Amino acid sequence: MAGxxxxxxxxxxxxxxxxxxxxxxxxxxxxxxxxLTSREMQSQVLDNMExxxxxxxxxxxxxxxxxxxxxxxxxxIFNLIDTPGHVDFNYEVSRSLAACDGAILVVDxxxxxxxxxxxxxxxxxxxxxxxxxxxxxVDLPSADPERVIEEIEDVIGIExxxxxxxxxxxxxxxxxxxxxxxxxxxxxxxxxxxxxxxxIFDSVYDSYKGVIVFCRMVEGTVKKGTSxxxxxxxxxxxxxxxxxxxxxxxxxxxxxxxxxxxxLTASLKNVKDTRVGDTITDAVRPCKxxxxxxxxxxxxxxxxxxxxxxxxxxxxxxxxxxxxxxxASLQFEPETSVALxxxxxxxxxxxxxxxxxxxxxxxxxxxxxVTTAPSVIYKIHKTNGEVIDLTNPSNLPDPSxxxxxxxxxxxxxxxxxxxxxxxxxxxxxxxxGIYQGMEYIEETRAVLRYHLPLxxxxxDFFDALKSRxxxxxxxxxxxxxxxxxxxxxxxILINKEEVDALSFIVFAGNAYERGRKMCEKLKDEIPRHLxxxxxxxxxxxxxxxxxxxxxxxxxxLAKCYGGDISRKRKLLEKQKEGKKRMRQVGSVEIPxxxxxxxxxxxxx
Amino acid sequence: xxxKKLELYIHIPFCIKKCNYCDFLSAPAxxxxxxxxxxxxxxxxxxxxxxxxAYHVVSIFVGGGTPSLLKAEQTELIFEALYDSFQVDEDAxxxxxxxxxxxxxxxxxxxxxxxxxxxxxxxxxxxxxxLRRLGRIHTRExxxxxxxxxxxxxxxxxxxxxxxxxxGQTLESYEQSLSFAAELEPEHISAYSLIIEEGxxxxxRYGGGSHAEELPSEDTExxxxxxxxxxxxxxxxxxxxxxxxxxxxxxxxxNLGYWNRTEYIGIGRGAASFVNHRRxxxxxxxxxxxxxxxxxEFMFLGLRKMEGVSRVGxxxxxxxxxxxxxxxxxxxxxxxKLLAESEDRLYLTDRGIDVSxxxxxxxxx
Numbered sequence: 001m002a003g004x005x006x007x008x009x010x011x012x013x014x015x016x017x018x019x020x021x022x023x024x025x026x027x028x029x030x031x032x033x034x035x036l037t038s039r040e041m042q043s044q045v046l047d048n049m050e051x052x053x054x055x056x057x058x059x060x061x062x063x064x065x066x067x068x069x070x071x072x073x074x075x076x077i078f079n080l081i082d083t084p085g086h087v088d089f090n091y092e093v094s095r096s097l098a099a100c101d102g103a104i105l106v107v108d109x110x111x112x113x114x115x116x117x118x119x120x121x122x123x124x125x126x127x128x129x130x131x132x133x134x135x136x137x138v139d140l141p142s143a144d145p146e147r148v149i150e151e152i153e154d155v156i157g158i159e160x161x162x163x164x165x166x167x168x169x170x171x172x173x174x175x176x177x178x179x180x181x182x183x184x185x186x187x188x189x190x191x192x193x194x195x196x197x198x199x200i201f202d203s204v205y206d207s208y209k210g211v212i213v214f215c216r217m218v219e220g221t222v223k224k225g226t227s228x229x230x231x232x233x234x235x236x237x238x239x240x241x242x243x244x245x246x247x248x249x250x251x252x253x254x255x256x257x258x259x260x261x262x263x264l265t266a267s268l269k270n271v272k273d274t275r276v277g278d279t280i281t282d283a284v285r286p287c288k289x290x291x292x293x294x295x296x297x298x299x300x301x302x303x304x305x306x307x308x309x310x311x312x313x314x315x316x317x318x319x320x321x322x323x324x325x326x327x328a329s330l331q332f333e334p335e336t337s338v339a340l341x342x343x344x345x346x347x348x349x350x351x352x353x354x355x356x357x358x359x360x361x362x363x364x365x366x367x368x369x370v371t372t373a374p375s376v377i378y379k380i381h382k383t384n385g386e387v388i389d390l391t392n393p394s395n396l397p398d399p400s401x402x403x404x405x406x407x408x409x410x411x412x413x414x415x416x417x418x419x420x421x422x423x424x425x426x427x428x429x430x431x432x433g434i435y436q437g438m439e440y441i442e443e444t445r446a447v448l449r450y451h452l453p454l455x456x457x458x459x460d461f462f463d464a465l466k467s468r469x470x471x472x473x474x475x476x477x478x479x480x481x482x483x484x485x486x487x488x489x490x491x492i493l494i495n496k497e498e499v500d501a502l503s504f505i506v507f508a509g510n511a512y513e514r515g516r517k518m519c520e521k522l523k524d525e526i527p528r529h530l531x532x533x534x535x536x537x538x539x540x541x542x543x544x545x546x547x548x549x550x551x552x553x554x555x556x557l558a559k560c561y562g563g564d565i566s567r568k569r570k571l572l573e574k575q576k577e578g579k580k581r582m583r584q585v586g587s588v589e590i591p592x593x594x595x596x597x598x599x600x601x602x603x604x
Numbered sequence: 605x606x607x608k609k610l611e612l613y614i615h616i617p618f619c620i621k622k623c624n625y626c627d628f629l630s631a632p633a634x635x636x637x638x639x640x641x642x643x644x645x646x647x648x649x650x651x652x653x654x655x656x657x658a659y660h661v662v663s664i665f666v667g668g669g670t671p672s673l674l675k676a677e678q679t680e681l682i683f684e685a686l687y688d689s690f691q692v693d694e695d696a697x698x699x700x701x702x703x704x705x706x707x708x709x710x711x712x713x714x715x716x717x718x719x720x721x722x723x724x725x726x727x728x729x730x731x732x733x734x735l736r737r738l739g740r741i742h743t744r745e746x747x748x749x750x751x752x753x754x755x756x757x758x759x760x761x762x763x764x765x766x767x768x769x770x771x772g773q774t775l776e777s778y779e780q781s782l783s784f785a786a787e788l789e790p791e792h793i794s795a796y797s798l799i800i801e802e803g804x805x806x807x808x809r810y811g812g813g814s815h816a817e818e819l820p821s822e823d824t825e826x827x828x829x830x831x832x833x834x835x836x837x838x839x840x841x842x843x844x845x846x847x848x849x850x851x852x853x854x855x856x857x858x859n860l861g862y863w864n865r866t867e868y869i870g871i872g873r874g875a876a877s878f879v880n881h882r883r884x885x886x887x888x889x890x891x892x893x894x895x896x897x898x899x900x901e902f903m904f905l906g907l908r909k910m911e912g913v914s915r916v917g918x919x920x921x922x923x924x925x926x927x928x929x930x931x932x933x934x935x936x937x938x939x940x941k942l943l944a945e946s947e948d949r950l951y952l953t954d955r956g957i958d959v960s961x962x963x964x965x966x967x968x969x
Contacts, residue, residue, distance in 0.1 A: 530940060530959060553822040554829075555961040556797065556846065563613060563862045564876040565901065566883060566891075572904060575965040 006259045007187045011079045011216065013096060015124055016106035017114035017474060021136040025106055025168040025177070026064075026082060032174055033066040033078070063202075063214060063261055065244045065251075070182055078181065079245075079261035081201070088350030090478065091297045092202070094123055095277045098293055099201040099216035099261060102130040102185030104177065105152075109135045109143035109165070112151045113441065115415040115474035121156050132184045133160045134177055139167040147442075155441045190258025196220035196228070196282040198256075199291050203274040205325035209241070211268040212250065215280060216261050218291060223255035227283035228266060231290040235273035236283050237266035271328050297329050299347025300408070300479065301354055301374045301458055302391040304335060304501065305361070306343030308368035308581065308592055313342045319365035320344060323357060330357060335392065339501040339585050340370055340595070345392055348374075351458050370583075370592045373504045373599055376454045379406040379482055393503045396489045399540065406482040408454040411436075413476050418444050420469040427468055431456035432507060451480060453507070459599065490515055492522070493536040493543075497586040501595055508539075515545040518598050525594035527578075528552035533588055610659035610879075611861045612690065614645065614682060615872030616671040620706070624739035627801035629874040630669035641873075642678045646685040648871050648886075653689035659867070661690045663697040663858040666720075672702035676714035683718040692719075697857045699724055699763075704742035704750040712757040722856075723754055724763040724794075730784035731777050734770045739805070744784075751788060761854060763792035768828040770798055771810070771818040778828050779835060786839035791854035795832045796847045797825060826958060844910050846957055863908045865901060895922070896969055899929060904964035912951025926950075933966050 016022035066078040083096040097103065103124040107117060124131050133152050135145045145165050152160040164176040197219040204212050222228065226239045243252040244262040256262045268274060276297075279290035307316045320332050331347035348354040354374060361367045380388040380396070381403045390396060412433070416424050421438075428435070428450045436449035452461075457477065465473050488511050492502040502522075506514050515537025522535050526549050537545040582589035618633045618641075619626075633641075664686065671679070679700075686692065699722040700715060715723075729735050730744045742750075754762060764785045768778050785793055800810045809815050820828070833843050841849040848859060861868060870876045875886050881898065882890035893901070899922055906913035918926045926934070934950065937943040942956035942963050956963050 530942075530962070552959055552962070553826055554797075555959040556957065563611075563868055563870060563878065564885065565862070565878065565905065566876070566885075568904075569897075569901075572961060572965040572968055575961055576968045579965075 006189065008074065009077050009079070009188055009259050010102070010181050010185050011081070011100050011188055011259075011261050012102045012104060012181060012185050013081045013083050013100045013124075014104045014106055015083065015117075015120040015131075016136075017108070017111075017116040017120075020106050020108040020111070020114070020117070021168045022106050023082070025104070025134070025136065025166075025174070026080060028168050028171055028174045029078075029080065029178065030064060030066060032171070032178070033068045063245045065246065065261070068178055068182075071179060076182055078178075081261065088348075088353045090123075091295065091349075092276055093120070094127070094293065095199070095201045097124055097127045097129060098277075098291070099199055100127075100129055101188050102132060102181075104181070105131050105133045105156075105158075106136050106168075107133060107148055107152060109138045109145045109148055110140050112144075112148045112445075113155050113415075115413050115447070115476040118156065118413065118415070118447070119476040119478075121158075130185055131156075131158055132180060133158060133163040135160075135163050135165045136168050138165045139170055139172060151442060188259030190217065190219050192221050192257035194219040194258065195285050195287040196222055196226070196280065197287040197291060198222065198280040200230075200274055200276055200278045200280060202276055203271045203328075205271055206265075209265045211271050211274055212263050212265050213268070213274045213280070214261075214263050215256075217256050217258050219258050219287060220282065221255050221257040222264060222280070222282075228264075228280050229283040229286065230274060230278045231281055231286075232278040232294050232296075233273050233275055235268065237268050237273075239264050239266045241265045271325055275328060297349065299329065299331050299377075300350055300454065301348045301376060302345055303348075303354060303374040304337060304340065304343055304372035304392070305332075305346050305358070306337065306340040306370045306372075306501075308370055310341045312367060315365065316344065316361070316367055316369075319361050319367060320346070322365075323360060327357075329353070337372075337394075337501045339499045339583055339590070340372070343370075347391065351462075370501075370595050371599075372501045372595060374458050375504060376408050376458060378487065378505055381405065390505070393489055393505050394500045396505070404484055405487045407485045407487060409451050409480040409483045410454050410457065410477040411480045412450045412452050412457070414448045414450070414465070414473055415441070415475075416446060416448060416469055416473040418446060420472060421446060421448065423468040424448060424465065424473055427461075427464055428452065431461060432510075452477070453483075453485065454479070455505070455507075488539045490518075491538045492518055493534075493538055494522070494526070494590065495533045495586055495588045496536075497588075498538075499585050499590070502598060511537075511539050512544050515539075519545045519547040521597055522594055523547040523549055525597050526588070526590055529588060531587075607658055607660045607691075609662045609861075609866050610656065610690070611858055611866055611868035612661055612664045612686065613858075613868060613870040613872075613875055614649075614664070614666045614671075614686075615870065615875040616666060616668040616674060617641075617873045618673050619668065619670045619703075620673065620741050621739065624737070624805040625798055625801070627804050628669065638674065638678065642674065642681055645682055645872055649682070649685040650689050652869060652871075656690060656869070659691070661692040661696055662866070663861060664692065664699070665858040666700040668701055670703045670706055671700050672706040672711065676711045679711075680714060680718060687719075697722055697761075699856070699858060701726065702750070703740075704747040707750060707753070709753060709757065712754060712759070716757065716759070721759070722761040722763070723759050724765065724792075725751060725754070726765045727781075727785060728765060728767040729770055729773070729777075730781040731773075734773055734777065734781075737771050738767070751790075761792070762790045763794055763856065764788070764790045766793060766795045768795060768797045768832070769820050769825045771806075771815075773820055773828075775820075775824055775827055775831065779831055782832060782835045786836060786841070789839075792848070792850045792856060793836060793841060794848050795836075797829065829958075830954075846908050846910075846952075846960060860909065863905045865898075865905060898922075900968050903930070903967035907950075907952055907960065907964055907967075910951060912949045914948050915950065916948050929969075930967065937963060937966060 014022045014026055062082040064080050068076045068078055070076055081096050081099055083093045105121060121131060135148055137143060138145055149160045149163060164173050166173040198215040198217050200213055200215050202214040206212050222239060223242055224239055228239055229236045241252050242256045242262060242264045243250050250263060277294040281287045307313050324330050329349050332344040335345040336342055361369060375393055378390040380390050382401050383403045414424055431452055433450040433452045436451055438446050438448050440446045465475055486508040487505050488508045490504055490506050490511050491498050519535045519537050528549055530552055532551045533549040535547045536543045579589060582591050617630045618638060619630045621632060698720045700720050701724045703726050727747050728738055728740060732743050766781055766785055800806050836849045840851055843849050844855045867879045877884055881893050884890040903913060915926050941953055944951055944953050952960060
């Protein structure tokens with residue numbers, strides 16, 4: 001690495017709307033530069049986690065170093081940084097972008113510019129990146145590159161007339177992309193002799209190496225033995241190893257100097273010490289000031305997570321601790337529920353983040369979980385002037401102590417074809433959206449802008465959006481701030497007993513409707529008992545909805561065929577097994593499924 | 605004389621046409637298949653002979669399907685093999701199932717000759733429309749002539765099968781079926797409630813909760829169950845098992861054997877056996893029961909009987925009192941009024957019978 005001229009380095013990322021072919025293009029580039037043969041390629045090299053491949057999304061930032069021999073005969077080093085593709089990870093995306101000098105914008109030749117495309121491009125432009133458009137999927141029958149080029153120029157306002165028309169799937173014209181990278185993406189700048197200044201854009205925990213920090217060298221040089229300091233967290237350590245990113249592996253090297261992208265390991269045990277966005281400097285010869293843009297990310301969405309089997313509580317704690325080693329944005333603290341026993345209140349960046357953690361706990365740690373309805377953080381202004389951040393509805397103070405409450409709002413952009421504008425406006429209206437405006441980006445498509453309460457979009461907004469637009473709407477949002485709101489706590493009583501795990505905060509105007517739906521759903525989920533069970537929704541002491549689970553009348557096995565006792569036993573065991581998976585609340589047994597089912601209160 | 609009791613079950617998996625509710629192992633079959641099946645039954649029966657010297661047979665039950673479909677000579681071959689291979693008590697209870705319209709006088713005479721002393725006839729309903737819905741092959745009249753023929757041939761122990769909760773059945777029509785059967789004065793009446801089983805035409809129609817309006821409501825069904833006992837009592841029958849009623853001294857020994865955990869061998873396609881702490885069905889490996897499973901079985905099988913389970917019997921079998929295992933369960937179920945107790949015995953209450961699956965599942969560890 002030493003001696004590579006900065007003019008031969010290109011640091012870039014690929015940005016795209018979901019499904020427009022970002023990962024496929026990355027794969028193709030890696031394959032074509034000979035880093036891996038196509039036989040070694042597992043589809044989508046950069047998405048390491050099983051979950052990432054399955055869902056077709058990138059969760060963690062990844063980077064890879066590629067050597068490309070250009071047509072002019074020179075060898076170039078490309079550092080491709082793959083960024084997470086979801087709004088939950090917006091901050092991580094912004095730090096990854098900050099590690100780059102340019103971005104390839106992939107746009108689907110049939111679908112054109114989508115909401116995420118816009119959001120990502122704006123993010124890239126905010127970081128002064130040169131954006132180089134590429135039109136993908138030109139091999140599709142429905143491809144219309146002319147129209148899409150026009151759209152990119154009109155809507156985004158960047159030159160696209162010479163954008164390579166490619167098919168990442170077949171490899172068609174990908175060569176042209178590589179050539180354009182050299183021409184259009186600027187080489188990095190920086191002084192290898194200046195005081196060390198490097199940006200952390202991700203970090204992972206490895207059980208052998210400890211924390212591995214992904215960084216972009218801005219100024220200076222770092223090598224084994226350098227004493228480093230993280231400027232925001234203050235953590236110090238001695239560098240053990242530096243290197244760059246091979247395909248799916250870490251390759252150690254002598255040193256990293258200004259302009260390069262690579263990794264370093266030091267005697268660091270916790271990713272909490274190496275926050276994304278922090279600046280690494282030399283502890284002995286520090287730089288004057290940290291790089292701009294660092295902030296501590298805070299969870300936006302909270303929910304309770306409980307082991308289905310109470311005895312697995314220590315296992316859940318261990319699993320969460322392990323996940324946290326790699327994911328500083330995951331937060332958790334112990335909590336107790338009357339209905340669910342011992343568990344954790346966990347904080348996430350968003351609903352996708354929540355789902356990912358939940359799935360990883362279930363798959364990688366083999367845990368059966370019961371999660372409670374996700375909640376946002378409400379600000380409770382008490383009459384005594386105190387302000388509480390409420391993450392668990394059960395902790396809501398007595399209404400008499402509350403002056404007023406605030407809830408988080410988001411700024412949402414929804415891109416939709418004109419025929420569905422009405423349906424989507426209705427949806428936003430139902431979700432208490434405040435209309436901010438609409439712009440047509442072409443004759444048949446428009447961007448709708450709304451301010452929406454976060455708690456209205458963390459349940460099933462995305463599903464509803466897709467179903468009401470037959471899958472055509474795309475959606476992106478960012479946090480706007482807090483706004484005063486009429487909020488109440490809705491309690492669910494089963495057989496007259498309040499079930500704490502089912503309580504949630506809701507907009508007063510929606511309480512009746514939500515309560516009714518909850519009761520209906522629970523009625524279907526709770527099996528019949530020997531006695532009648534009333535299910536009630538209440539706000540304070542006022543019952544606003546009620547359903548009844550009728551008493552079980554009959555449960556008999558009629559005939560026992562030819563002495564086949566094992567068949568009878570199986571039936572009884574099934575019955576017994578079903579009961580084991582229930583939670584006892586008073587004298588009622590509630591299936592764990594019931595706690596989850598209320599998260600999806602679909603309209604249909 | 606320390607020979608152990610044994611029951612024999614012979615399965616005949618053939619019928620003229622499968623009924624709409626039937627999930628038993630049975631299907632129409634050609635003559636060739638039946639002949640071969642009987643042959644393999646003989647072989648199988650004889651293969652047990654030497655192994656079962658320590659047992660004496662107290663009951664034989666030929667079930668199906670429709671065993672009466674077999675020709676008289678085929679039944680004869682089966683019984684020859686049975687008597688050759690097993691030591692059958694003089695006074696053993698020997699039952700065969702039959703459907704109306706499938707027997708002749710000659711066949712019945714052969715049955716008598718073979719030592720069959722009990723007949724179980726499937727009536728299910730005395731209402732022709734209900735019979736049609738069930739997909740039965742006979743009418744009420746055809747049943748009557750078969751029943752009379754059986755009596756005339758000298759069968760003094762006959763069971764009639766009845767069914768409640770049939771699609772379209774009302775409480776009145778069910779009561780009429782009950783009275784119709786009881787007035788014929790059979791020694792035994794089995795009254796089962798229809799269960800919609802997977803894999804049957806009824807499941808296709810009613811499985812997912814569709815067409816529910818055709819089925820009697822749960823309340824009606826429970827009334828039917830209560831009325832069964834009331835009506836049959838006036839005719840001199842008593843309920844001795846959840847679904848079985850008999851005149852004094854005519855309780856079905858074979859049926860009770862299952863609940864008392866008497867050992868039995870089942871022969872024929874899919875038949876179940878229970879010998880020497882092992883259970884198996886034909887064609888699969890025996891599974892040795894654990895002590896825990898035996899304790900569970902003692903309880904959940906015993907509770908099928910109206911007299912329930914005996915504390916002394918439990919203690920004799922397992923050398924520990926019931927309380928050691930079930931003190932809390934029994935206390936809870938008694939509090940819920942699902943179990944009752946008198947002297948040595950623990951038994952289901954009427955409400956306990958309604959939800960017997962729940963009660964029984966409580967006795968699983």
